[in-house]
Amino acid sequence: MPGTKWVFITGGVLSGLGKGLVSASVGKFLQTRGYSTVPIKCDGYLNVDPGTMNPIEHGEVFVLDDGGEVDMDFGHYERFLGIKSKFDWNLTSGKIFQSVIEKERSGEYLGKTVQMIPHVTDEIRSRLENVANEEDADVVLIEIGGTVGDMENMIFLEAARQMQSDLPDEDTCLVHVTLIPWLDAVGEQKTKPTQHSVKELEALGLEANIIVGRAENELEEKTKDKISLFCDVPKDHVISNPDVEEVYKIPLNLKEDGMDSIISDELNLKDGSADMEKWKRLVENLENPRETVDIAICGKYTKLEDSYVSIREALKHCSAHLNCKVKQRFIETTDLEEDVGKVLGSPDGVIIPGGFGKRGAEGKIEIAKYCRENKIPILGLCYGLQLMVTEFARNKCNLEEANSTEIDEETLHPIIDLIPEQKNVDAKGGTMRLGGGITKIEKDSMAKDIYGKKEVKERFRHRYEVNPEYHEKLEDEGLRLSGVSKNEENIVQVVEIKDHPFYFATQFHPEFTSTFEDPSPVFMDFVKSCLNR
Numbered sequence: 109m110p111g112t113k114w115v116f117i118t119g120g121v122l123s124g125l126g127k128g129l130v131s132a133s134v135g136k137f138l139q140t141r142g143y144s145t146v147p148i149k150c151d152g153y154l155n156v157d158p159g160t161m162n163p164i165e166h167g168e169v170f171v172l173d174d175g176g177e178v179d180m181d182f183g184h185y186e187r188f189l190g191i192k193s194k195f196d197w198n199l200t201s202g203k204i205f206q207s208v209i210e211k212e213r214s215g216e217y218l219g220k221t222v223q224m225i226p227h228v229t230d231e232i233r234s235r236l237e238n239v240a241n242e243e244d245a246d247v248v249l250i251e252i253g254g255t256v257g258d259m260e261n262m263i264f265l266e267a268a269r270q271m272q273s274d275l276p277d278e279d280t281c282l283v284h285v286t287l288i289p290w291l292d293a294v295g296e297q298k299t300k301p302t303q304h305s306v307k308e309l310e311a312l313g314l315e316a317n318i319i320v321g322r323a324e325n326e327l328e329e330k331t332k333d334k335i336s337l338f339c340d341v342p343k344d345h346v347i348s349n350p351d352v353e354e355v356y357k358i359p360l361n362l363k364e365d366g367m368d369s370i371i372s373d374e375l376n377l378k379d380g381s382a383d384m385e386k387w388k389r390l391v392e393n394l395e396n397p398r399e400t401v402d403i404a405i406c407g408k409y410t411k412l413e414d415s416y417v418s419i420r421e422a423l424k425h426c427s428a429h430l431n432c433k434v435k436q437r438f439i440e441t442t443d444l445e446e447d448v449g450k451v452l453g454s455p456d457g458v459i460i461p462g463g464f465g466k467r468g469a470e471g472k473i474e475i476a477k478y479c480r481e482n483k484i485p486i487l488g489l490c491y492g493l494q495l496m497v498t499e500f501a502r503n504k505c506n507l508e509e510a511n512s513t514e515i516d517e518e519t520l521h522p523i524i525d526l527i528p529e530q531k532n533v534d535a536k537g538g539t540m541r542l543g544g545g546i547t548k549i550e551k552d553s554m555a556k557d558i559y560g561k562k563e564v565k566e567r568f569r570h571r572y573e574v575n576p577e578y579h580e581k582l583e584d585e586g587l588r589l590s591g592v593s594k595n596e597e598n599i600v601q602v603v604e605i606k607d608h609p610f611y612f613a614t615q616f617h618p619e620f621t622s623t624f625e626d627p628s629p630v631f632m633d634f635v636k637s638c639l640n641r
């Protein structure tokens with residue numbers, strides 16, 4: 109789109125420096141200045157999308173309203189910007205190559221030798237431009253995954269190079285996020301790795317306009333002087349990004365060090381500055397909690413905390429709005445041999461998150477029973493709902509052998525079973541029941557109190573459901589099925605019980621729609637119940 113500005117965010121030295129958070133922070137500045145801002149993420153891997161990747165390897169799979177399964181960074185973008193992203197905003201090498209090869213097979217390049225440059229890079233550029241056009245974007249933020257120099261990200265960097273060289277200077281800006289380690293032996297912040305990674309960028313024909321230095325502490329003056337001199341950027345274009353306890357502090361730190369105005373100078377935007385006042389107040393709440401609650405998250409991907417990042421963040425949103433500290437404790441449910449009460453300790457609340465497969469499931473079922481019987485607030489999400497219902501069927505409906513067919517295909521009482529449309533699906537990529545769907549909420553229910561609406565839209569990612577043959581039996585024993593699907597055959601989407609401080613589970617994932625400024629009502633109510641304990 110003519111007039112669109114492009115900001116590239118690249119990484120140097122090592123991955124995991126929080127480029128996504130820098131991108132989200134810059135997006136927040138631009139958004140509060142009134143610019144329509146669209147975040148894009150480029151991932152070098154050959155998977156078409158991350159939906160088929162194990163969360164322990166790659167972190168959480170984030171699900172969008174349109175059903176796209178995308179990189180975890182979209183979680184940060186949405187939590188910071190409160191926007192609804194689209195599947196097309198996540199480019200992967202897998203997606204790009206798939207369409208180039210499809211075009212080649214259908215004869216679109218007839219006569220030509222199909223090459224990385226220009227065909228693959230053109231494919232990337234045309235997708236970027238399409239997004240800018242469709243969204244009428246003033247600014248597009250393009251985060252390029254991994255580290256400069258990785259083979260798999262080269263095509264994205266080359267596309268960025270072409271754009272940097274084709275477009276007027278003030279229409280592009282490259283932000284390079286790099287590590288500035290502290291060397292104890294000499295008591296100094298070391299800039300050499302950054303110098304090398306900027307050289308690497310230059311060798312690819314790219315020019316860094318702003319350098320964001322991730323370091324334990326703020327960058328010292330002499331560190332900034334050195335980077336400025338050796339990396340050929342003005343000193344005020346070297347921005348500190350020190351370690352923080354809460355990621356929501358990052359935009360405040362970056363702004364404090366001048367990032368907002370430097371970006372705006374680089375892109376030749378109107379005068380003014382980002383309005384971060386509301387944000388700042390929420391961060392102050394986070395940093396000065398009045399009370400503490402202890403919440404146990406019971407799952408099987410506890411080895412990598414990023415597996416549950418949206419849940420963790422949704423709880424932080426509640427902290428900021430309820431002015432309390434939420435202590436998050438992970439409980440691994442695989443081989444839960446000890447007495448459940450002992451393993452759990454005495455949490456103020458328990459979350460059973462989403463998941464797949466047999467491992468750890470019995471442990472979650474035991475925990476659900478313990479919380480139901482001992483009146484500990486419990487929130488079940490997706491698989492969490494399914495296992496809570498399984499527990500209820502076993503112990504309250506006298507169906508001792510009740511199980512999910514995901515765990516035991518031959519079970520006598522398939523209380524949780526495949527959704528009929530899923531029965532003939534074999535392919536694994538993008539084939540679950542995915543994305544935003546409407547739930548009809550029952551009158552006089554906890555769900556109605558929580559949402560205050562008759563219908564809500566939340567996001568799904570599952571293949572199994574509460575088996576309709578058992579709905580009546582469950583309700584007879586006191587499990588309220590208080591939310592069902594609107595557009596499909598009666599899929600149970602919310603369950604709850606009375607006479608319990610908080611026993612509530614959703615087939616959807618409310619954590620995906622929680623944002624820092626507008627937290628999920630389900631999580632808010634859950635944390636309030638935990639605070640009341």
Ligand code: GLN
Pocket residue numbers: 461462463464465489490491492514569570571572573
């Ligand atoms: N494994 C369950 C299903 O496919 C739950 C999925 C999830 O928790 N996201 O229905």
